[in-house]
Amino acid sequence: MKFKQMIEEASEANRSRIVLALDLKGGGLLERALKILRDVHEHVCCIKLNKHLVLPLGVRGIVELVFQAHDYHLPVIMDCKTSDIGSTNEVEVKAYFEAGFDAVTAMPLPGWTDGLEAVFKAARGEGKGVLLVTYMSHRGASELFEITVYNPELKVFEELYKVFSRKALSWGADGVVVGATRPNIIRSVKELVDEVPIFSPGAITQGGSVEEAIKAGASYVIVGRAICESSDPKAQAERVKALVKRS
Amino acid sequence: MKFKQMIEEASEANRSRIVLALDLKGGGLLERALKILRDVHEHVCCIKLNKHLVLPLGVRGIVELVFQAHDYHLPVIMDCKTSDIGSTNEVEVKAYFEAGFDAVTAMPLPGWTDGLEAVFKAARGEGKGVLLVTYMSHRGASELFEITVYNPELKVFEELYKVFSRKALSWGADGVVVGATRPNIIRSVKELVDEVPIFSPGAITQGGSVEEAIKAGASYVIVGRAICESSDPKAQAERVKALVKRS
DSSP states (O other): OOHHHHHHHHHHHTTOOEEEEOOOOSSOHHHHHHHHHHHHGGGOSEEEEOHHHHHHHHHHHTHHHHHHHHHTTOOEEEEEEEOSOHHHHHHHHHHHHHTTOSEEEEOSTTOIIIIIHHHHHHHHTTTOEEEEEEEOSSGGGHHHHTOEEEETTTTEEEEHHHHHHHHHHHHTOSEEEEOTTOHHHHHHHHHHHTTSOEEEOOBGGGSBOHHHHHHHTOSEEEEOHHHHTSSOHHHHHHHHHHHTOOO | OOHHHHHHHHHHHTTOOEEEEOOOOSSOHHHHHHHHHHHHGGGOSEEEEOHHHHHHHHHHHTHHHHHHHHHTTOOEEEEEEEOSOHHHHHHHHHHHHHTTOSEEEEOSTTOIIIIIHHHHHHHHTTTOEEEEEEEOSSGGGHHHHTOEEEETTTTEEEEHHHHHHHHHHHHTOSEEEEOTTOHHHHHHHHHHHTTSOEEEOOBGGGSBOHHHHHHHTOSEEEEOHHHHTSSOHHHHHHHHHHHTOOO
């Protein structure tokens, strides 16, 4: 099943717009991650992994986690922020797709030819998703994502993230990533990417509001530490889901 | 010993400006990588690893390779192109530093505050290096690295890679990465970054010239497939080194 369909079905089934960022630190990573997944799987629509688990455990070491998520009918995103030349990007994303991941994130900076083209090609052949990061969630993101650039195609001056948003549309991205910390930027990206779903990280712990992000146009909100570091992840996931419950 | 000193000493000792990108595909990765390292170690000044080895073998799985390079007095760069928020960047680069890597590469896009600040802080505490990617080596790199931006600090219009080059200087990067495929860009970056060494990937297989890159201002040229995929890596490394031999 394609990533887009998987996440839509899981979102409807669990009535949730919450993507769980399973970012843990310390020992017993796999066991703790599996436990949180068991606890919260009915309240989220997708799982996102990052370097926190993949670096210590290796790609092979997290396969069990990906399988377990699939058993719960949840797709899994690898937030690798792919940023390299085409041949390296291909090695990277194929390793993740072979491990069972359903989507990857990519940074727009390498551009298309011999860069991200390889990511989209590898994904399309297998019904996998590519999410393009168009505006990050941390404070310093404004330093470069909001820099004024001259868009030579449209002959207008605009912020760099708008150029990235247009690329997401023309490259056929399955989603864009825009920080929940800036609802105004979500609104602005929403106008440019139309039906492409917006994924918003940075909610709660980083200061973003789950409700505001959805109101501004996000389809999914990514929540990590606020659930994973809670004393009761299950109850916390249920609370977070209820903030923006699907009818 | 600090990264900068390590690479300078190795470069002098081996009379080489060649950084070996140990990017292999297929089976028996660790054994083949160790063999190439044994064969070429006298002709290079540094080793660079990327996802090719780290994803299949895991961070722990390449520690032996890092140790072996250190036995040959060669520093090792992890070309992770770090691109995330600060807390994730910290997890990532600390994992590499703990595995023995002497430097990491980072993409400028996240900016400083709560972004790359964490990378530079983690590196500085341990004498590790940070190389900032200011212009990539593939064809499509021009799509965004050369986009015209308004530099609000200088009140001038210039290409995005120039903004990145200035950031490298102000952030205190230990090196910048500029593709060997564009000697004119190397010259232009060289004028902006002054004494910061330029590392140039994309030589030979990707079409860049080792001699032209050095002539244009690069301190080190990164060569991967042209050595690793050669039938005689040792002889090939010796030939490549001789192209730009240090006196």
